[in-house]
Amino acid sequence: MxxxxxxxxxxxxxxxxxxxxxxxxxxxxxxxxxxxxxxxxxxxxxxxxxxxxxxxxxxxxxxxxxxxxxxxLSVELGPGLIESMFDGIQRPLDAIERAAGDFISRGVEVPSLDREKRWHFTPTVNVGDEVETGDIIGVVQETSIIEHKIMIPYGVKGKILSIQEGDYTIIDKIGEIETNKGVLPLTMMQKWPVRKGRPYSRKLNPIEPMVTGQRVVDTLFPVTKGGVACVPGPFGSGKTVVQHQLAKWADAEMVVYIGCGERGNEMTDVLNEFPELKDPKTGEPLMKRTVLIANTSNMPVAAREASIYTGITIAEYFRDMGYSVALMADSTSRWAEALREMSGRLEEMPGEEGYPAYLGSRLADFYERAGKVICFGKDGRVGTITAIGAVSPPGGDLSEPVTQATLRIVKVFWGLDAQLAYRRHFPAINWLNSYSLYVDNTGEWMNENVAEDWSDLRLKAMALLQEEANLEEIVRLVGIDALSEEDRLKLEVAKSIREDYLQQNAFHDVDTYASLEKQYKMMKLVLKFGDEALRALKAGVYLKEILNMEIRDRIARAKYISEDNIGAIDEIFVELEKQIDDLISKGGIMND
The missing domain is CATH 2.40.30.20 (Elongation Factor Tu (Ef-tu); domain 3)
Known part of the structure; x- marks a missing residue:
C-alpha cells in the first residue's frame, strides 16, 4: 500500500x-x-x-x-529461504533472471519468497491450545536436512481456533488464533524489519566451541557457538577461502553467507561449489542448509549497506527455531566503504579516514546481534548465531579504522599474514598476532569432551612457537651455530608444528577437514616427537641422527591419514618410541 x-x-x-x-x-x-x-x-x-x-x-x-x-525495509521469513540466492535487499536473483534476464532491470518487482509453491504443513498444536510469541505451531520439511518450524509472530498471544494439515502457499491461511485484539489469521510467512534485532528471552554465555575442522582455528584460536570473530588480511592472503572453509565444515546446522561488495566471480565459485559439496553429517548437498546473500562489487553501493542487515535478520529467524547458525560476512570493509560513501553524500562530518563518526556503533550493532540465546517460546529452546566477518584493510594496514573498530567488538582475531601466504602456508593465520578470548571456556569443554590434557598441549605448542620466534631473532643476529642443540631441537619441533600441523590444504580430500580426535592425536604426536628427541639428546645421541629418523616422514604425512583410519596415528607413536630407543641403545654402545 x-x-x-x-x-x-x-x-x-x-x-x-x-x-x-x-x-x-x-x-x-x-x-x-x-x-x-x-x-x-x-x-x-x-x-x-x-x-x-x-x-x-x-x-x-x-x-x-x-x-x-x-x-x-523488511525481509520475508518463511519456507523457501533455504537454497535461495538473494541480493542485498532480499530480491531473489533466480526469479529476477526468469523475469528480466541475466542483469537486474531497474524497478523490477519480484516477491522475495515464492507465492506459488506449495509446502506440506504439519501442525504441532491442537485447537484450543494457548500459544504465545515464538511457540512452534507446525513444521514444514523445507529440505532433506532442515525442518522449517512455523512460529507464532512477535507480539501475538492467544488461543488456537483452527489449524489443519495440508499443502499451502506461504500466504495461505493455515489457521486462526483468538487474541485480545480479535481473531487473527495464521500464515507460514512473517516479516521483520532488518535494522531491528529479533528479540529473545535471555542471552547465555557461549561455552561450546564451533568445530570448524581447521586445525589452527580449533586448536589455537577457537570460536564458540554464539561467538564473534573477524578475519582481517591483505589482498591475496586467503580471507575468502578461510570463510568458504568455515561455511563448508563448521559445526552449524544453518549457514548464511553474505557476499558484501566482493568480486562477482567469487560468488560464482560459491554458487558452483556449494551444490556439489557434500554435507559431512548427512551426505546431502551443502546448499540444502545454506542461504546466500550476494551483493557483488558491481551492484548498487546502497544495497551493499543493507545486505549485512538482511543476512543477520535471516540468521536470527533460524536461530529462533533453535538452530545453530554460522553467518559469514565477506567483507565488512566493503560495507563500511558503502557507509562512508552515503555519509559523504549526506554531507555529514567525517571521522577518521573519511568514515562516519558512527562507524564503530554500527559495527557493534551488527556483531551484537550474534550470540547464544534462549528463544521465545514455552519450550525454552536454545539457538546460536556465530558471526564471522572478513575485513579487507587497504594495503594490509591493520591500524585502519574498520579493523580497529572491529577488534574492539569481536573476541576472536584471526590475523592473516601476507608473508605466510607468499610462502604458501595456508591458512595464513599468524599464530603470533592472532588471539581468542574464548580459549578458557572452550578449553574446559575440550578437556571434558576430547582429552583431559587438550589445554596443556595447546599451551605447550603456543610456547614452542613463541620460543621459535625469539630464537630466530638470535639466529638472524649471530647465526645458528650460537644455539645449543636443545634450542636447535626446539626450532625443529616448532617447524613441525607449523608445517605438519597448522598448515592445511583446503583442496585436498582428506586434509581439508580434521576432526577434534584427529587434531588431538596429531598435536600430541608432534609434541611427543619433541619429548622423545629431547630424551635421546640427553642420552648422548647427536641431533643430526635424531632429525634423520625415518619416522619423521610418517609424522609429516599424518595429516593425510583419513578419519576412517585414524588408529594409524597410534601406530606412529609406537614406532617413534621404538626408533628413539634404538638410537639411544646404539649411542650407549658407541659410548662404551
Whole structure:
C-alpha cells in the first residue's frame, strides 16, 4: 500500500533528496520515479527526505514522483529461504533472471519468497491450545536436512481456533488464533524489519566451541557457538577461502553467507561449489542448509549497506527455531566503504579516514546481534548465531579504522599474514598476532569432551612457537651455530608444528577437514616427537641422527591419514618410541 507522494529535488548518485515527505518516517521504504526504484529514507529534515536508492539512478531528475510505503525495509521469513540466492535487499536473483534476464532491470518487482509453491504443513498444536510469541505451531520439511518450524509472530498471544494439515502457499491461511485484539489469521510467512534485532528471552554465555575442522582455528584460536570473530588480511592472503572453509565444515546446522561488495566471480565459485559439496553429517548437498546473500562489487553501493542487515535478520529467524547458525560476512570493509560513501553524500562530518563518526556503533550493532540465546517460546529452546566477518584493510594496514573498530567488538582475531601466504602456508593465520578470548571456556569443554590434557598441549605448542620466534631473532643476529642443540631441537619441533600441523590444504580430500580426535592425536604426536628427541639428546645421541629418523616422514604425512583410519596415528607413536630407543641403545654402545 502506497501512502503519500512527494517529488525529487536533487539527485547525487544513489542519494536522492525529495520534498513533500512530511507524512513519511525515517527508514520507510519508498518508490522513486516512474520506474519505481526502491529506496529507503535515511534522513528527515522537515518535509525533506534523504533517500538511499538501492538501484542505479541514472536518468532520474528533479520533479520525479516519490511514494512511501509507510513500512521499514523488511525481509520475508518463511519456507523457501533455504537454497535461495538473494541480493542485498532480499530480491531473489533466480526469479529476477526468469523475469528480466541475466542483469537486474531497474524497478523490477519480484516477491522475495515464492507465492506459488506449495509446502506440506504439519501442525504441532491442537485447537484450543494457548500459544504465545515464538511457540512452534507446525513444521514444514523445507529440505532433506532442515525442518522449517512455523512460529507464532512477535507480539501475538492467544488461543488456537483452527489449524489443519495440508499443502499451502506461504500466504495461505493455515489457521486462526483468538487474541485480545480479535481473531487473527495464521500464515507460514512473517516479516521483520532488518535494522531491528529479533528479540529473545535471555542471552547465555557461549561455552561450546564451533568445530570448524581447521586445525589452527580449533586448536589455537577457537570460536564458540554464539561467538564473534573477524578475519582481517591483505589482498591475496586467503580471507575468502578461510570463510568458504568455515561455511563448508563448521559445526552449524544453518549457514548464511553474505557476499558484501566482493568480486562477482567469487560468488560464482560459491554458487558452483556449494551444490556439489557434500554435507559431512548427512551426505546431502551443502546448499540444502545454506542461504546466500550476494551483493557483488558491481551492484548498487546502497544495497551493499543493507545486505549485512538482511543476512543477520535471516540468521536470527533460524536461530529462533533453535538452530545453530554460522553467518559469514565477506567483507565488512566493503560495507563500511558503502557507509562512508552515503555519509559523504549526506554531507555529514567525517571521522577518521573519511568514515562516519558512527562507524564503530554500527559495527557493534551488527556483531551484537550474534550470540547464544534462549528463544521465545514455552519450550525454552536454545539457538546460536556465530558471526564471522572478513575485513579487507587497504594495503594490509591493520591500524585502519574498520579493523580497529572491529577488534574492539569481536573476541576472536584471526590475523592473516601476507608473508605466510607468499610462502604458501595456508591458512595464513599468524599464530603470533592472532588471539581468542574464548580459549578458557572452550578449553574446559575440550578437556571434558576430547582429552583431559587438550589445554596443556595447546599451551605447550603456543610456547614452542613463541620460543621459535625469539630464537630466530638470535639466529638472524649471530647465526645458528650460537644455539645449543636443545634450542636447535626446539626450532625443529616448532617447524613441525607449523608445517605438519597448522598448515592445511583446503583442496585436498582428506586434509581439508580434521576432526577434534584427529587434531588431538596429531598435536600430541608432534609434541611427543619433541619429548622423545629431547630424551635421546640427553642420552648422548647427536641431533643430526635424531632429525634423520625415518619416522619423521610418517609424522609429516599424518595429516593425510583419513578419519576412517585414524588408529594409524597410534601406530606412529609406537614406532617413534621404538626408533628413539634404538638410537639411544646404539649411542650407549658407541659410548662404551
Amino acid at each position: 502506497y501512502l503519500k507522494t512527494g517529488r525529487v529535488i536533487k539527485v547525487s548518485g544513489p542519494l536522492v533528496m525529495a520534498e513533500g515527505m512530511e507524512e513519511a518516517n525515517l527508514f520507510d521504504v519508498v518508490r522513486v520515479g516512474e520506474q519505481r526504484l526502491i529506496g529507503e529514507i535515511i534522513e528527515m529534515r522537515g518535509d525533506k527526505a534523504s533517500i538511499q536508492v538501492y538501484e542505479e539512478t541514472s536518468g532520474l531528475g528533479p520533479g520525479a514522483p516519490v511514494v512511501t510505503t509507510g513500512a521499514p
